[in-house]
Amino acid sequence: MAASRGLTFFAxxxxxxxxxxxxxxxxxxxxxxxxxxxxxxxxxxxxxxxxELRVSLLGKNGNVTMLLKxxxxxxxxxxxxxxxxxxxxxxxxxxxxxxxxxxxxxxALAQKLAxxxxxxxxxxxxDYLGAIHPLSRTQEELAAIFGAMGFAIxxxxxxxSGWHNFSALNIPSHHPARAMMDTFxxxxxxxxxxxxxxxxxxxxxxxxxxxxxxxxxxxxxIVVPGxxxxxxxxxxxxxxxxxxxxxxxxxxxxLGHLKGCLRDFLGAYFGVPELPVxxxxxxxxxxxxxxEVDIAWNRKTGEIGGGTDWLEIGGSGMVxxxxxxxxGIDPRxxxxxxxxxxxERITMLKHGMPDLRLFFESDVRWLRHYGFAALxxxxxxxxx
Ligand code: PHE
Numbered sequence: 001m002a003a004s005r006g007l008t009f010f011a012x013x014x015x016x017x018x019x020x021x022x023x024x025x026x027x028x029x030x031x032x033x034x035x036x037x038x039x040x041x042x043x044x045x046x047x048x049x050x051x052e053l054r055v056s057l058l059g060k061n062g063n064v065t066m067l068l069k070x071x072x073x074x075x076x077x078x079x080x081x082x083x084x085x086x087x088x089x090x091x092x093x094x095x096x097x098x099x100x101x102x103x104x105x106x107x108a109l110a111q112k113l114a115x116x117x118x119x120x121x122x123x124x125x126x127d128y129l130g131a132i133h134p135l136s137r138t139q140e141e142l143a144a145i146f147g148a149m150g151f152a153i154x155x156x157x158x159x160x161s162g163w164h165n166f167s168a169l170n171i172p173s174h175h176p177a178r179a180m181m182d183t184f185x186x187x188x189x190x191x192x193x194x195x196x197x198x199x200x201x202x203x204x205x206x207x208x209x210x211x212x213x214x215x216x217x218x219x220x221x222i223v224v225p226g227x228x229x230x231x232x233x234x235x236x237x238x239x240x241x242x243x244x245x246x247x248x249x250x251x252x253x254x255l256g257h258l259k260g261c262l263r264d265f266l267g268a269y270f271g272v273p274e275l276p277v278x279x280x281x282x283x284x285x286x287x288x289x290x291x292e293v294d295i296a297w298n299r300k301t302g303e304i305g306g307g308t309d310w311l312e313i314g315g316s317g318m319v320x321x322x323x324x325x326x327x328g329i330d331p332r333x334x335x336x337x338x339x340x341x342x343x344e345r346i347t348m349l350k351h352g353m354p355d356l357r358l359f360f361e362s363d364v365r366w367l368r369h370y371g372f373a374a375l376x377x378x379x380x381x382x383x384x
Pocket of ligand 1 (some may be wrong): 194195196197245284287314315316317338339340341
């Protein structure tokens with residue numbers, strides 16, 4: 001038996017001392033001393049020490065329990081007064097413990113609520129923010145510009161038939177123009193589309209089939225941003241790159257419309273009003289006449305719209321009569337223009353990017369540098 005400190009109540013009555021268990025053994029065992037000692041200890045306890053106090057006071061060998069047990073050794077008269085007094089103390093202590101526990105619970109809940117509160121006004125952590133790839137951004141910008149000009153956005157499959165990619169575009173199989181593009185041929189007989197122009201064919205066929213001829217005077221006005229593939233790889237060529245095709249078909253559409261459309265589009269995209277655009281005579285099998293599209297720039301500084309140099313950014317022309325006829329559209333009634341621009345090309349020019357290959361290397365440092373904030377969508381109102 002451990003030496004008990006001040007078990008005066010037991011000693012005074014010649015009773016066996018309870019075992020001295022628990023860290024919070026009370027110093028006093030007379031009722032008054034016990035109460036005076038226990039109540040402030042309870043009021044100051046934290047959750048863990050409160051439980052230890054409860055055990056040492058009211059547990060199996062607790063001071064109060066031992067006092068109650070001691071009643072059996074008393075004569076009836078003494079037992080009556082002592083019993084009432086001990087029970088009063090027990091009630092007091094129990095009530096104090098319950099009150100303290102409730103206070104601690106409330107405090108703990110308040111702390112938890114404060115600690116776990118989510119501040120919805122905090123900005124997202126920039127380290128974990130993704131960015132919009134420059135090519136996606138360019139496509140969004142084209143959608144905003146051409147959307148405002150009344151164009152619809154179309155897409156088509158990456159794997160095309162030779163007919164859609166070549167023949168219907170007036171490039172027959174024996175035609176040397178096929179050699180202009182380093183085509184990926186598939187074992188299935190299809191090709192990976194070498195340009196977005198086959199979507200011209202798909203759109204015209206759909207219109208001729210579904211809407212019928214002679215509907216509205218300007219039945220087709222589309223742009224086709226999308227992936228294209230050629231077997232080519234160096235600093236300015238990638239086997240997978242992107243183009244945006246444009247196609248307008250209607251009655252009385254002429255070359256002036258083509259030039260006006262390109263000027264509006266390129267001026268808006270590069271943010272240079274009155275950007276000089278030059279149409280330079282060229283050859284594509286699916287347009288007649290055909291023209292390369294050049295914009296003015298300064299070769300030394302890279303400034304778009306400044307200087308006296310010209311930079312090629314795409315091809316264009318009036319849709320060839322054979323192409324209209326291949327799609328079931330009467331070329332004597334309908335005319336149109338088409339153009340195609342390289343999306344990497346115009347993105348590199350706009351943002352001063354030197355190497356095309358980095359577009360596809362998923363280098364996070366490059367993406368962080370050239371990427372766009374996800375929460376600022378392209379719009380004409382904000383200025384593209
Ligand atoms: N499809 C052509 C190319 O990839 C570009 C082009 C499109 C030219 C439309 C004229 C008209 O080179």
